[in-house]
Structures are given as structure tokens and as C-alpha cells.
Amino acid sequence: MPQDPEAALARLLEVMARLRHPETGCPWDQEQDFPTIAPYTIEEAYEVEEAIASGDPARLLDELGDLLFQVVYHARMAEERGWFAFGEVAGAIADKMIRRHPHVFGEEEARTTDQQNAAWEVQKAAERVARAEGGTLAGIPVGLPALTRAAKLTKRAGRVGFDWPDAASVLDKLEEEAAELRAELKEHAKDADPAALRDEVGDLLFVLANLARKLDLDPEECLRGANRKFVRRFGYIEQYLVSEGKTPADTDLSRMEDLWLAAKRAERRKA
Template identity: 70%
Template sequence: MPSALSPADALNRLLATMARLRDPVGGCPWDLVQDFATIAPYTIEEAYEVEDAIHRGDRGALLDELGDLLFQTVYHAQMAEEEGAFAFADVAETIHRKMVLRHPHVFADSEARTAAEQTQAWEAQKAGERAARAETGTLAGIPLALPALTRAQKLTRRAGRVRFDWPDAAAVLDKLEEEAAELRAELPTADPARLADEVGDLLFVLANLARKLDLDAEACLRGANRKFERRFGVIEATLAQDGRTPADVSLEQMEELWKQAKRQERGET
């Protein structure tokens, strides 16, 4: 059930809790020694846990994870306030102003826009904001801390706006084959630096293929991870019925069980 508290009251309670945790007198020893750099990994982790709850369709978990993610924002804002840089109210007001500015068709003018037109206008507005921050260059402002696959997609999407791009997904597949051949050519020498370079190129092209297909490369890989975990779990569960583990059977036997798990998922007999 929705809380009886108003949003403002609930938020004020959370802000007070955060301030208490960081109080030099009687606060939490762990919280008191944290800084922006040490908290940042938790912020990223909580965002992924929100995505996981959404993927699983678990609204109870989503409620919990959104709270954890909000707490991260409150945490950073509290530390910034202690430095005299800004406070949570400034964070909220800044995003409020930004959303109003980026949606003039809603808040300022009566011009109707399609979703595609609004996306174009949004990107133009962000480009203006980057220019105001003296961030020059087509690729400026794409955070280094993004997951590598996500950053690859953002980099090449930005480059695509100035027509530096493959024409279609088929062309990216051709490039993928080229990069795979280059990697294969490096295998006999097994030079770690060269192999790392070629594997990086291969991953970069794969990220572009996902972009060309309007897919999120990170989401695709997370899905593949979940599928691997699920199917390997079937292998272990099947073996456990006979009191065995993967260490007790051959690779060929595990491969056959893997194929069985795939058939089960597809509803095949």
C-alpha cells in the first residue's frame, strides 16, 4: 500500500537519516569515512539492481531497489553539502530546470512533436549544454565511468550524427568477420597486447552491431549471462540427481546436458 506520508515528509525523513549517519558526533563510523569515490561503485551497482528487478518483473524488489538508488543520491548530496558545494534541494531543482528546458513543447510552447522529433530536439539541447560547459568535439561529455559496451554505443552513436558510421547492420557484420579474421591471425603468436587489442576491436564492433539493431549491448550481454547461469544450473541439478558434480563427468557429457537444457527452454523434446 502507498505510504501515508506525503512525498515531502518521506523525503525529509530520509534526508534527516542520512545527516544522522554522517554526524561527526555519534554517526556511523563506516559512513563517516566514505567519500564520493568510495560510494560511486555502490551507486552504479544499485542502478543495475534496479534494472534486474525490472527484468524479473518483481515490483516488491523494484520498490526496495529504487529506495537504495535514491539513498545513493541522498548520500552524495549530503557529502556535497558538508563541503559547502550544494545540497539535495539543489540537485532536485537542477534536474527540474533541465527537464523544463528540454521539453519546451510541454512547458513553454504549443508545438506538437513526435517521439523522433523530440529525441532530435533533446540531443540538440544537450549539445548546446555541452558547448556552454566548453566541452568541445563531437565525442565530448561521454562519461569514462560508463560500462565499456554502453560507452562504445554512445561514442559511435554520437559519431553517427556527423555521418561517421556504417550504413547498416549488414555492413557491421562484414566488419565483424574482418575483425574475427584479424584475431585468428594473432592466435599463433599469442602476444597478450596484440590479442587484447584485437579482442577489444571485436567487442567494439559487436557493440555497434547491437546499436544498429536498436538493441542495448549491455542488456544483451546481461541476458546472455542469465541464460548461461540458468542452463549451467540445469546441468548441475541433473547431475546432482545421481549424486554427481560437473567435476565427475567429461566435457562431452556436460555438452550433451547443455543441449538438453536448451531443448527444455525451447519446449522441445
């Protein structure tokens, strides 16, 4: 049943205030601060994405509530420190959206999507200058998922001409990085330097993130899809082995690879 949004938000803010009350609140909530809550905020954002992928409106409603609670949580902790309150958070984002959409809230003419994207980047660049954030790559959060940040870093660099010309060129670079990793493994065999391996694998992942970008794909979404596929196919293996009274631990790799291929064939038949 629809609820009045102002009343519902006021109730949520009161719930948060009571949870954080220094005398009568919840001991766990009283102990939290920005660093301890931040991982939950990130997790909730991903759970919203999963709810969207599920197509379940009830699940999406629940996860959006969890994410909103995270915003309320951070705003409450900021208010306790005298920094700002939830009203300032809501007001600041409303002001920002109005500022970045003069064609909607001002007198500018309507824009195409491409024109809006270009204007958006110009406005964000101006805001970075106002915040004294210098450099082409300034303002790309360090806390982003690494694959997403890799794609954003090179997208930003690409705007000033520092970019691969096409996806084929990125594939060439991927082969080059893979060759360097093979050389590292071959040269050192069993005593490879972990730092060197971490560096080479990082280079591979960085190039893969940019291959996704060049193909207009979100690298995080690609990897989440691959994760879901792995879980689905490995689940098929486990279920089949259960029917034989076995587990993966007492099954050889060759047999599990056969079942993996069977899972792939089953998916193709359903497609």
C-alpha cells in the first residue's frame, strides 16, 4: 500500500536516531563509524544490482530500502559530528542534478543523449576545478571496484587522446601481457616472485577491463555474469554427483570436466 514519502522518511530518520542514541540505542549501532559501515554500503549497492537482475520487484523494494538505510546511517553519523545532516545530503544532490540539467530546469534547448553526456563531463570537470582537484584523472574514486576504476581511468585518459584505437589493438596488448606472464612463470618455475606475478596479473586484468570498455561493456557486469555462470554450472556438477552418491571431493577432474561440458550443452538447449 502506498505510503506518504515524507512521513516514511521522517520515520526512518527517527529509527536511525534511536539506534544511535548513546544511552538507549543498540550497542552494535552505537559502536559503528564511517570506516566500519562503508563495506556494508558497498555490499548493499551490489545487492540492489542483483535484485534488478532477478526481475523480482519485492526483492528490489527490499534492497533499495537497505541501500537507503546506508545513506541515512552515514548522514546520522555526520550529524553527530556536526558536519551535516540528511537534509543537506538530499539538498546537495538535488542542487547538483538541477545544475547539471539546465536543459530541463533552465532555459537551454533540449539535448540529445550524446550532447547531455558531453555537457555532463564538462560540468563535472568544472566542479573538479572548483574543488581544486587537478589532473585528467582527478576525481575517480580510489574505492571503486578495481575493474570499474580501470575502465574509468582509461576512458578519462582517452578523452585527451591517450587510448588504444580499437578493440583489436587491446587484444594485441592482452597477448603481449599474457606472454610476459608466461615468461615470468617459465623463467622462475616454482620460485616465481609473488610481487612480480601480482604485477603481471594486474596488467592482464587492467587490459581486460579496457577491452570491455572498448566493446561498450561494463567489466564488472561481465565478471558478475561469469561468476553466476560458474555457480550455475558447478551446481549442475554437484547435483549430478549427488544422484550418483558422490561429491566433488571424491571425483576426479576428468569426470567433473565432462559434467561441466554437459552443463554447457544443457544451457544451449534451453537458450
